[in-house]
Amino acid sequence: MSAPLPAGSTIGIIGGGQLGRMLAMAAARLGYRTIVLEPQPDCPAAQVANSQIVADYDDRFALDRLARASHVVTYEFENVPVSAVQALADTIPVYPPARALEISQDRVTEKTFLNGSGIPTAGFRPIDSDEDLRQALVAFNGTGVLKTRRLGYDGKGQRLLRNATPSEADGSYVAMGNVPLVLEAFVSFDREISIIAARGQDGALSAYDPAENVHCGGILAKSTVPAAISANTANAAEDAAFAILQSLNYVGVIGVEFFVLPDGSLLVNEIAPRVHNSGHWTEAACVISQFEQHVRAVAGLPLGTTSRHSDCVMQNLIGDEVSGVDTLSREPELMLHLYGKAEARPGRKMGHFTRLTPRGG
Known part of the structure; x- marks a missing residue:
């Protein structure tokens, strides 16, 4: 553990949404300055932060600027490019660690990690083709939730399947965007x-x-x-x-x-x-x-x-x-x-x- 950051230090925040906004407000109460990296000008976080770098999250020059201006960097959403966090971590402390970000960005990687840590999840099958989905539907008795493995949030990139026959898998892979998918077993929960x-x-x-x-x-x-x-x-x-x-x-x-x-x-x-x-x-x-x-x-x-x-x-x-x-x-x-x-x-x-x-x- 390093010594605590003294008041007046700067915390870099990747992402300018409402979570970044509330982080910047909390940082200010503790005497810290904040700088936000976000491509959208006048984003919610920038309205309360000390400054903003208007650039893409993986812009190399912007990341260098963020590192020079900050004493530590964090992020406010999980779709930040892992490569950006890894590059920053070579020169400045970044929390949470890049491994946590990488695991959370892929539903199969995430569930594999959790199960490997002894933490149960719903059953799941990676889906990379209609044939994969046909086989998974047989294994899950035709019922499950089909999701994109990456970039899903707030219910986006999901499709509920109930009592689906294997033939209903035809065309599903393309219809879901022709991207890696996962079929998760349906959970009857309270x-x-x-x-x-x-x-x-x-x-x-x-x-x-x-x-x-x-x-x-x-x-x-x-x-x-x-x-x-x-x-x-x-x-x-x-x-x-x-x-x-x-x-x-x-x-x-x-x-x-x-x-x-x-x-x-x-x-x-x-x-x-x-x-x-x-x-x-x-x-x-x-x-x-x-x-x-x-x-x-x-x-x-x-x-x-x-x-x-x-x-x-x-x-x-x-x-x-x-x-x-x-x-x-x-x-x-x-x-x-x-x-x-x-x-x-x-x-x-x-x-x-x-x-x-x-x-x-």
């Missing part, structure tokens, strides 16, 4: 949860209480804390997250999504090597948010407390839902956060709000 966990440079581990999540159209709509799960299930989620962090020699915050089965056991759905949408509630219900926790970790500071002072429900404002902020702003015990996006498009996350209630109430 609920979806996620846990936000962190590992510091000193190896310290921490986790927030699991959130229960509801998705609409593949996009997270609502996270409720506490989740309606047993203490054993909550402990198992924390244990799985800690095992992942340790296996990757991780530094920073990670989001781990789970399916909760009827008997309370868990299957990991996916991991996100970054701060996570289902952890936004922490900025309202905890003294130390997931964003500050991430900044603390990458800056070499001690991890903060993950205890919460309230129960809560966080809801995303998606597309035109942002038009209701005037009414929301009048509610007591509600924290509103808008992302500074000018255009409300269908499926676009424009902000979120968190309603607080007394803990245990």
Whole structure:
């Protein structure tokens, strides 16, 4: 572990979306400056950061500039080119490590890693042709979720198959974009949860209480804390997250999504090597948010407390839902956060709000 970054140091952030915005805000509270690498001018993160480099994420000259201007670099989404992170890591500390990014970018690689770490997932088969899909459908009794292996998020690049015959595979590979795919076995689950966990440079581990999540159209709509799960299930989620962090020699915050089965056991759905949408509630219900926790970790500071002072429900404002902020702003015990996006498009996350209630109430 290196010495903590002194106040006034600069944290580089690759990606300029709302997660980068909230990281920059948390960094400022701790006395750090931020510089954002993002091709879109006036992106949400740049509106609150100290400066922005307007360039593609893999632009060599921009990466050199980011390295010179920063004392440590992090990233706010998992589709950053691994090669860019690896190049930066040759000259400057980058957290989380490139291996975590690489694993999370490919669903087959991710599930293979998890299973190799003793963490169960849904069954899966790599799909590189219609013939592969025909064989997988036979193995999974015609039911499963067909997904692109890379670049999928918010329900994009997915197709649900129910009682499909092998012949229905014909043309599916081309229809899904002629890219590597994976067929995941369909999971009959009671609920979806996620846990936000962190590992510091000193190896310290921490986790927030699991959130229960509801998705609409593949996009997270609502996270409720506490989740309606047993203490054993909550402990198992924390244990799985800690095992992942340790296996990757991780530094920073990670989001781990789970399916909760009827008997309370868990299957990991996916991991996100970054701060996570289902952890936004922490900025309202905890003294130390997931964003500050991430900044603390990458800056070499001690991890903060993950205890919460309230129960809560966080809801995303998606597309035109942002038009209701005037009414929301009048509610007591509600924290509103808008992302500074000018255009409300269908499926676009424009902000979120968190309603607080007394803990245990």
